[in-house]
Amino acid sequence: LDHLFIEELGGRAEMSAFMSAAGFKYQMSAEKANSTDSNMLGATHEAKDLEHLSSGMKIVNPIMGVAFWRDDVEVAREEVTVRFEAGLPVALNGVAFPSAVELLLEANRIGGRHGLGMSDQIENRIIEAKSRGIYEAPGLALLFIAYERLVTGIHNEDTIEQYRMNGLKLGRLLYQGRWFDPQAIMLRETAQRWVASAITGEVTIELRRGNDYSLLDTRSPNLTYRPERLSMEKVEGAFSPQDRIGQLTMRNLDIADTREKLGIYAETGLLASGSAADLLRLSKAEGV
Numbered sequence: 001l002d003h004l005f006i007e008e009l010g011g012r013a014e015m016s017a018f019m020s021a022a023g024f025k026y027q028m029s030a031e032k033a034n035s036t037d038s039n040m041l042g043a044t045h046e047a048k049d050l051e052h053l054s055s056g057m058k059i060v061n062p063i064m065g066v067a068f069w070r071d072d073v074e075v076a077r078e079e080v081t082v083r084f085e086a087g088l089p090v091a092l093n094g095v096a097f098p099s100a101v102e103l104l105l106e107a108n109r110i111g112g113r114h115g116l117g118m119s120d121q122i123e124n125r126i127i128e129a130k131s132r133g134i135y136e137a138p139g140l141a142l143l144f145i146a147y148e149r150l151v152t153g154i155h156n157e158d159t160i161e162q163y164r165m166n167g168l169k170l171g172r173l174l175y176q177g178r179w180f181d182p183q184a185i186m187l188r189e190t191a192q193r194w195v196a197s198a199i200t201g202e203v204t205i206e207l208r209r210g211n212d213y214s215l216l217d218t219r220s221p222n223l224t225y226r227p228e229r230l231s232m233e234k235v236e237g238a239f240s241p242q243d244r245i246g247q248l249t250m251r252n253l254d255i256a257d258t259r260e261k262l263g264i265y266a267e268t269g270l271l272a273s274g275s276a277a278d279l280l281r282l283s284k285a286e287g288v
Contacts, residue, residue, distance in 0.1 A: 012047055038063060040104060042117070042137035050132060057120050057134050064108055064136040068115030068210040079216065080110050081204045082146035087196025089143050104139045111138025114207045126176055141211070146203035149218055153225045154198050163195050198222050 009015050012035045035047040043064050049055045058069055066073050083091040089103055090096060092110065097103040111117055117137040125131055151160060166187045173184040201220025207213050265271040 036063060038136075040101070040108070041140060042135060044133045044135050046131065046133035050134060053122075053132065057118065060134045062112075062115065062118065062136055065112030065115045065118065065138050068118075075114055075209045078110070078113065078207045079204060080142065080207060081202055081217075082107075082143060083202045084147060084150060084199050087147075087192065087199040089146075104143075107139030107142045111142040111207070114138075114213075115210045116207060116213070117141030118210065142205070142207075145205060145213065145215075147199060149203045149215055150199045150201050150220055151195065153218055154201075154220060154222045155195065156224065159195070163191065166190060 009018060036043060036045050038044070043062075045060045049059055058067075061067070066075060068075055081091075081093050082089060083094075088100070089107075092103065092106055095106075097106065115138075117135075117140060119135050120132075121135060122130055122132050151163065155163070170184060170187040170191070173179070173181055173187070178184055199220075200222055201218065203215065203219075204217040205213050206216055262271060
């Protein structure tokens with residue numbers, strides 16, 4: 001380690017003072033109640049007063065959106081339509097953009113007008129310690145809402161479950177700086193090839209304050225959601241009352257099997273009869 005560097009510039013306060021003394025146009029003054037890092041994907045506010053959980057989001061001055069919690073900040077309702085083709089966002093409100101960068105910048109402007117995508121997170125650092133930050137990601141939040149809506153309307157339950165599990169793992173690898181790890185590449189390829197390739201369509205969203213929004217319309221040629229297949233009304237469709245009886249009969253077999261297993265657990269002492277509070281029981285030999 002460069003001990004001289006650490007002594008002179010070992011913390012954010014020292015770095016801020018150095019930038020100001022050197023005459024750099026540094027926007028984040030030493031007097032700010034927190035430090036801020038940002039790029040076009042989002043911003044994070046942390047350190048200083050935000051290290052104390054008694055300090056809430058309201059002490060932050062957003063740089064990508066509005067302070068939606070303030071009564072003097074006017075936020076009008078706004079409808080926005082996001083279009084995807086083969087998993088990629090290509091248009092906002094019917095307007096195509098020359099590059100993904102331009103589209104994301106416009107998504108940031110739209111979401112930012114509402115304070116969309118602000119969150120308060122306690123996270124686990126690689127060094128096995130927890131930190132706390134306030135995050136802004138208005139554009140990504142907008143695209144995420146629309147993308148997830150199409151995912152749930154297009155893919156089946158098992159595919160969505162695997163997609164969610166892979167996403168958790170991929171997110172962790174990204175957080176660790178392992179974007180080009182073989183496992184990360186494998187997970188990305190899976191998401192792009194088998195999930196994203198089918199995500200084509202449009203989602204219309206009404207944005208209000210903060211993360212308050214409503215989904216107004218979902219359109220896609222690839223939707224597997226088809227109300228004519230399954231209705232709570234009396235219809236002549238692919239799923240009839242007779243089908244429901246058959247499905248319930250099969251479900252009852254599983255329930256009966258579960259009851260038998262509960263009896264086995266009770267015989268071995270893992271389950272106790274009585275109130276739900278003491279239903280599960282472990283012996284002293286097992287650590288209780």
